[in-house]
Amino acid sequence: MADLKILVLVKQTFTTEARIQLDAQGKIVDKGIKYVISPYDEYAVEKAIQMQEAGGGIVRILTVGSDKTLETMRIALAMGAAEAVRVWDPCLETADSQITAQVIAAAMKKVPFDLVLAGKAAVDDQSYEVPARVAGLLGLPLVNAITSLSVSGTTAKVERETDAGKETIEVPLPAVLTAEKGLAEPRYPTLPNIMKAKKKPVQVYGLGDIGLSAAALKPAVQVLGLSTPAPRKGAAIIGGSPQEAVKELVRRLKEEAKVL
Amino acid sequence: MTPGEFPANMVFLVCFVVAIALFLRTLQKLYLYVRLGQDEKRFDNMPERIKGVLLFVLGQKRVIQETAGVGHFFIFWCFIFLSIGYMESFAQGAVGMENFSYEKIMGFVLGESLSASLYGLFLLVQEILSVVVVAALLISLHRRYIVKPLRLKIDDPHARMDATIIICLILSLLVMLFFMHGLEIAGGRSKHLSAWMPVGNIIAGMFASHKNPEGLYSIVWWLHTGVLLGFMVYIPHSKHMHLLGAVPNIFFRWLGKKGYLPPVNLEDESAEKFGVSEMQEFTWKDILDTYACTECGRCQVNCPAFLTGKPLSPFRMIHRMKLHILERGDVLVQKKAGKEIPEDHPALKSALIGDVIEKEAIEDCTTCRACMEVCPELIEHLPKIVGMRRYQVLTAGEISSEAGLAFRNMENASNPWGIDASSRGDWVSEAGVEVPLISEKPDAEYLYYVGCAGAFDPRYKKVSGAVARALTEGGVSFAILGPEEGCCGDSARRLGNEYLYSALAQQNIETLKNYNVKKVIVSCPHGYNTFKCDYPQLGGEFEVYHHSEILKDLIAKGKLKPQKADVGGKVVYHDSCYLGRYHEIYDAPRDVVKAASNGELVEMERTGPRSFCCGAGGGRMWLEENRGDKKIYMERSDQALKTGAKTIVTACPFCMTMFEDGVKEHKRQEDVKVLDIAELVSPAKKKDTGAE
Numbered sequence: 001m002a003d004l005k006i007l008v009l010v011k012q013t014f015t016t017e018a019r020i021q022l023d024a025q026g027k028i029v030d031k032g033i034k035y036v037i038s039p040y041d042e043y044a045v046e047k048a049i050q051m052q053e054a055g056g057g058i059v060r061i062l063t064v065g066s067d068k069t070l071e072t073m074r075i076a077l078a079m080g081a082a083e084a085v086r087v088w089d090p091c092l093e094t095a096d097s098q099i100t101a102q103v104i105a106a107a108m109k110k111v112p113f114d115l116v117l118a119g120k121a122a123v124d125d126q127s128y129e130v131p132a133r134v135a136g137l138l139g140l141p142l143v144n145a146i147t148s149l150s151v152s153g154t155t156a157k158v159e160r161e162t163d164a165g166k167e168t169i170e171v172p173l174p175a176v177l178t179a180e181k182g183l184a185e186p187r188y189p190t191l192p193n194i195m196k197a198k199k200k201p202v203q204v205y206g207l208g209d210i211g212l213s214a215a216a217l218k219p220a221v222q223v224l225g226l227s228t229p230a231p232r233k234g235a236a237i238i239g240g241s242p243q244e245a246v247k248e249l250v251r252r253l254k255e256e257a258k259v260l
Numbered sequence: 261m262t263p264g265e266f267p268a269n270m271v272f273l274v275c276f277v278v279a280i281a282l283f284l285r286t287l288q289k290l291y292l293y294v295r296l297g298q299d300e301k302r303f304d305n306m307p308e309r310i311k312g313v314l315l316f317v318l319g320q321k322r323v324i325q326e327t328a329g330v331g332h333f334f335i336f337w338c339f340i341f342l343s344i345g346y347m348e349s350f351a352q353g354a355v356g357m358e359n360f361s362y363e364k365i366m367g368f369v370l371g372e373s374l375s376a377s378l379y380g381l382f383l384l385v386q387e388i389l390s391v392v393v394v395a396a397l398l399i400s401l402h403r404r405y406i407v408k409p410l411r412l413k414i415d416d417p418h419a420r421m422d423a424t425i426i427i428c429l430i431l432s433l434l435v436m437l438f439f440m441h442g443l444e445i446a447g448g449r450s451k452h453l454s455a456w457m458p459v460g461n462i463i464a465g466m467f468a469s470h471k472n473p474e475g476l477y478s479i480v481w482w483l484h485t486g487v488l489l490g491f492m493v494y495i496p497h498s499k500h501m502h503l504l505g506a507v508p509n510i511f512f513r514w515l516g517k518k519g520y521l522p523p524v525n526l527e528d529e530s531a532e533k534f535g536v537s538e539m540q541e542f543t544w545k546d547i548l549d550t551y552a553c554t555e556c557g558r559c560q561v562n563c564p565a566f567l568t569g570k571p572l573s574p575f576r577m578i579h580r581m582k583l584h585i586l587e588r589g590d591v592l593v594q595k596k597a598g599k600e601i602p603e604d605h606p607a608l609k610s611a612l613i614g615d616v617i618e619k620e621a622i623e624d625c626t627t628c629r630a631c632m633e634v635c636p637e638l639i640e641h642l643p644k645i646v647g648m649r650r651y652q653v654l655t656a657g658e659i660s661s662e663a664g665l666a667f668r669n670m671e672n673a674s675n676p677w678g679i680d681a682s683s684r685g686d687w688v689s690e691a692g693v694e695v696p697l698i699s700e701k702p703d704a705e706y707l708y709y710v711g712c713a714g715a716f717d718p719r720y721k722k723v724s725g726a727v728a729r730a731l732t733e734g735g736v737s738f739a740i741l742g743p744e745e746g747c748c749g750d751s752a753r754r755l756g757n758e759y760l761y762s763a764l765a766q767q768n769i770e771t772l773k774n775y776n777v778k779k780v781i782v783s784c785p786h787g788y789n790t791f792k793c794d795y796p797q798l799g800g801e802f803e804v805y806h807h808s809e810i811l812k813d814l815i816a817k818g819k820l821k822p823q824k825a826d827v828g829g830k831v832v833y834h835d836s837c838y839l840g841r842y843h844e845i846y847d848a849p850r851d852v853v854k855a856a857s858n859g860e861l862v863e864m865e866r867t868g869p870r871s872f873c874c875g876a877g878g879g880r881m882w883l884e885e886n887r888g889d890k891k892i893y894m895e896r897s898d899q900a901l902k903t904g905a906k907t908i909v910t911a912c913p914f915c916m917t918m919f920e921d922g923v924k925e926h927k928r929q930e931d932v933k934v935l936d937i938a939e940l941v942s943p944a945k946k947k948d949t950g951a952e
Contacts, residue, residue, distance in 0.1 A: 015672040019680040032682055032743065034672045188664045191654040191759050195529045 004057035004151060006048040007113035008081070009104060009131060012065055012072040013038040013124040026226050037072050039181075040119025046184035047149060048117050049080035058082045060111055064092060064103050070202065077197035078189035084200070085111055089207040091214040098220035101133030106210040108138065113174060115156065120145045120178040135176040143169055145180035262474070263481045264356030272353040272485065279489035286496040287504065290551060293589035296596060297544030300522075302512040309511050312638075316510045322636040326558070328403065328411075329636070331396030335430070338389035342437065345386060346488060353485060357449070380456030387441070387459050390434045397431050411557035414576060416583075419555055422499050429491055436484040438463055443480060446473035501582075505551030506637055512545055513638040518629065519793030519842045521646050524654075524758040535650025535756065537613050539585045540592055546644055550582035552637040559631035559641065564873040564896075565624040569889035572624035574631035574641045577617050581644075584616045613648055619658065620887060622648050627754050627878030628837040633869050649756025663755055666882035670760060674746040674767075675712040676882050684715045685742030691725035693732045696739045698775050704739035706731075706805075707777045709791070711784035712747050713913030719920065720783075720913040726942035727783055727807045733942075734814035738781065744771050750786040753794060755879035762798070765790070769800035779803040781810055783938075785838035785912045786877070792843065806839060808911050811941050812848040815855045822856035822941045828933070831859035832905035834896070834919065835871035836912035849911045849937050856940040862903045872896050876914035897922025907933045909940065 012035050014020070021029045037045065048059040061076045061084040063069050073084045087107045092099065108116075118131040128144075135142035148159035154173045159166055160180065171177075189197070207213060238245045238252075253260045261268035315321050320336060323329040351360045362382070366375035403409060404423060414420065442463025444450035454461050467473050495503055514520060522543070524534055536542055559574035560566045566573045591607045601608070610616060625645045632641055652658045659667070669678030687710070688695040698707060708731065714724035731738050749764035772780070780802045782788040791804045814820035833853050839845045846868050853861055866872040875885060875892030885891050897919055900908045908923070910916045919934045 015678075017669075017673050017678050017680045019682055021682075034681070036672060185661065187657055188653075188659045188667060190657040191526070191534045192532050193657075194759070195531065198529065 004051065004055065005112050005114045006051060006057060006059045007108065007111055007116050008041070008044050008048050008059060008061050008076070009116065009118035009134070010041045010045065010061050010063045010073070010076055011038045011119070011122040011124075011130075012036070012063065012069040013122050016123055020228065022226055022228060028226065035068070035072055037075055038119050038122040038124070039186075040121060040123070040179050042076075042119070042186045043181060043183045044117040044119055044179040045076050045079055045081065046186040047179060049187075050184055051149075051151065052080065052082075060085060060113070062087075062104060062107060062111060064088065064095070064100050066090075066093075073202060074194075074197045075189065077200045077202075078194040079187055080193065082200065084202045085205065086202060087205045087207075087210060089214060091207075091217070094219075094223070095217070096219040096221040096223075097127045097129035097133060099217045101130050101137060102217060103207070103210070103212065104130065104134050105137040106212050107205060108134070110205065110210060114154075115151065115173055116140070116176040118176065118178050120180055131176050131178045138176075141171050141175040142177075143171055143175065144178045146177050147180050147182040149177060149183065261482070262357075262478050263353050263485075264359070269354055269356065275485070275489055276350065276353070279492050282493045283496065286493075289589065289593075290496060290501075290504070292593045293585050294544045294547045294551075296540040296585075296589070296592050297542050297547045298540075300543035300545055302514075302545055305515055308515055309513075312513055313507060313511050316636070316638065317507055320636070322558075322634065322638075325634070328400075331393075331399060334389060334392045334396055338386075338393040338434075341382070341386050341389055342433070344382070345437075349481070349485070353481075363453075376452060380453045383441070383453060383460075384456045384458075386437070387457055390437060391459060394431065394434050397427050397434075401427055409557075409561075411561045413557065413560070414555065414573075414579065416576075416579065419499065419579060423555065425494075426498060426500055429487060429494075433484065433487055433491075436480050436487070439480050440477060440484065443467060443473045443477035446470060447477055449474075499553075499555045501551050502554040502637065505548060505553070509545075509548050509552035509637050509639070512548065514545075514640055517793045518632075519789045519838070520643070521753065521794070522643055523797050524650065524762075526759060526762055532655075533651070534654035534758070535652070536644070536647035537611070537651040537655070539581065539588070539612060540596075542644060542647060546640070546647075547585055549637075549639040549644075550578055550585060552639060553578045553582060554637060555579060556636065558634040558636065559639075562630035562634050562870065564626055564628060564630070564875060564892045565621075565888070567872075568892050568895055570621070570624040570887045571618050572621040577621065577644075578639060578641065580616045581612075584610065584612060613651065613656075617648070619652065622652065623660070623883070624887065625878055626837070626873045626875055626880050626892065628873035629841045630837070630870070630873065633841050646754060646756060649754075650758055651756070653756035654759060660883060662883045663879070666751060666755075666879070667757055667760055670747050670749070670752055670764060674764065675716055676747065676751055677712070677716050679716045681746075682743050684710075684745055685740065687715055687721040687724050688728070688740070688742075690721060691728045693725070693729045695728045697742045697744075698739040698777070699742075699744075701737075701739040702775060703737075705737040706739075706779045706781050706810075707772065707775070708738045708740050709748075709780050709782045709787060710740060710745060711782065711787040711913070713917075714783050715745065717913060717917070720916060720936075723913070723916070723936040723938050724783060726936065726938040727781075727811075729942045730807075730811055730814070730820060730938055731781070734810075734820040736810065736814070741771060741775075746771070748784075748787040748790040749794070750790040751879040751882060753790070754877070755882075761794075765795055765798050765800065769795055769798055772800065772802065777802060779805065781805050781807055783807050783913070785836045785842070786914065789838045789842050806843075806845060806848075806911070808839070808845060808849040808852060808937055811938065812851045815852065815941070820941065824858040825856055825940045827857045827859035827935075827940075828906035828931075829859055830862045830903060830905040831857050831907040831909055832862050832864060832900050832903045833909045833937075834864070834874070834900060834915055835868060836910065836915050837871065837873050837877050839911055840871050841869055849909070852937045852941060853909050856937075857907070857909075859905075859907060862905055864899045864903055866899060872899060874910075874912075874915040874918035876918050881914050881917070891922075893918035893922045894925060897926060901926060901928060901932065906931060907935055909935050909937055911937050 015034045015036050018033050023029050052059045059081045061081045064087050066088050077084055087103050121128040132142055143158050146158040146160050150157050156171050156173055156175060158177060159168050238248050320333045323332050348362050363375055363379040366378060438459045441457045441460025445454045445460050445464035446467040557575045563574055588607045591601055591605055595601045622645055627642055666676045669676050673679060673681045698704060710724050713720040746767045747764050749761035753761035780791055782791055788806045791802060831853060833850055874896050908919050916934055923929050923932050923934060
């Protein structure tokens, strides 16, 4: 489809290597942290751009985030997206998946689309919820964790890996599809494209612009507190002959770990 | 037709003028092709440039570094002496034998007998040199056709044929010279000089009873002149183009730091292209380089990629670049002059990257600099390779997934492994000594820049600890940046990612300037080179030391008294490319080894300036080595093991990784240890220093 309008939902996250630390108030410290496009979202961006390159069409990026997200939006633009839309209001700082989905769904009324792509989950909170909630709010079909995608006419043909094998699904457009690793290998943007990305349009909307108000946004989840997992204890190597070692292992699993 | 008499002199003059005209026309073309290249200033420091010409051209300094080059030394000087004679011969061809000779002219000033002796001496030198050169040429034919050394291997049959034609042409000129000498004596014209021409005399004997030696002389003279003029026309189309390229190329050679890479203008936001994918995007000197290539192949037999069977050969690369610019030069010159040239013009068909030099070959280079170290013409291979890598990475986006991962890791975590940047200072907990942060000790004399390997590689963290302990014991005032330290950017830059390098470098320079750092100790030779050669381009001027230099100094001053570490027998030191060839630090690490070990220090066959790369330079540390018939690190560890050493000492984290892998793959990790020089010196934790 030559004029396919692809909208990719993108979230900015910490790098996967980042060591998450909490301050005295139990809040995440972001000092010295590098931000990236959430890797699954990046697969979606890459796939969209490959489709844009293969058959024309246009790729837009939509994110919910403060102006700190501009840096990662530029990466998606440098990869080849045509334009970006960012929605922000300070009250969204603590937004849960429901609120984020509501904001995205409202913003999508302003952005034309035939196909919505997103990562299957953001690597920070791993909630897997936003694309599904967006689909729900807009009454669009949803396929999660796809590894292959092709569009002909107004139908998308997708594949997804399941425990039972590969599933092939045909879904009418417009639809929301979320990316699994393997959908596309993200490119490393070239320098001329990085330069061009600096000049590509980034549309910024406040809540009012998309017909929402802070008061109308009700969270579905309330965060009570954050804590980091206890550091892993060192492993133990049990010596002796295999027979002895197995006996000792079983004893420890029974008496110390109490799992048997 | 007796040379010099009418109408022979007219025939000669016409031939001469035509030959000169053809020669000059080619020369002009070659000049215009060079001018297609980008601007670069190479006119500074004239005395040094002239000195270089004397040393490398007249002295043939690099040529005679190997035995086969001695033959060339004589060919070169023989050619100089013969050329002086050729000018006399040409003059005689124009005005007649009787009317012009050096002997006569000198006679006016010096008197007849002195002039005859001087001229005779000149002839004697010519004959002696010619005899030596005939022998040298026969040896070189023997080399080319019987011995077939790897050095001369090239996949271009035309180049092989070319070399043979040249050798035969020179041989024929020498043989004809002897005949001319002989016939001159036989004809009586040079009888008084016969004592100066031993070979000529023998030939004169052969023609003693000949009726018309002068007539024979005329025939040989014409033949000789024909070959000579033909040679002149042929030179700029052959491997002998180096006769024209050598002097300017050596004159305009790079005089700056050996680690130099040309900067890229990253500020230009309208640029559609970065790096080099066409000949004219190189500098003019890069194009001149290709003319100077003698096709000797010294580069390739010192190239770790070529020697392990990979697609890269520096010789082949330069040779093919020359053919490429000769093929398209005319069209490019027309295009530059504003003429419309269709995109699909046949001369513009082949692409520099892909057709002339394979993408794989560009990736294979470890930037070890061995090619540049041996090139008798001082050709600069590395900036070309990095220029093409820049195009591949920055413009074409052709990045292997391994390189892409390393880039992302450097971007996100400021180290190629992608380990959390905030843990950069964690190695100090294992150092066994207090290591202050510069924020705690802002008046420290030195900043110890640990580098990514020193901070994150489990094996090399031990070396950082050893360095820290040695510095502390030696009373050196130093501090580290800890989490504020960033990747130096060497791998990014040498893999062609100038954009990423520039971001990393600027961050480090800014941090160091904020702490008002003046002196830096670097453990990784790659970081050392980056601080020394790359950062000044971005305004980062520091006094930079490698830990080997500091340790050597501490030992020499008695501040550090290492015990003689037990190295289990012989010990061999491996020169890291970026410490040795790039910065000529050969002795300091060896001095440290000698002072701090009880073993006999032995050398590998390839050592010092001829050291063989471990395979990890130029960003190759982060790439798989899939091509070729042998891994470079296996080849180098082979070479090290052959010395019988029980301990291999390095001064570079990449070399250490490669040797540890190599020793392990050779199943020798039980009896051969790989250590850094710092670990020999630092006695406190010697137990920990074994290979892991």
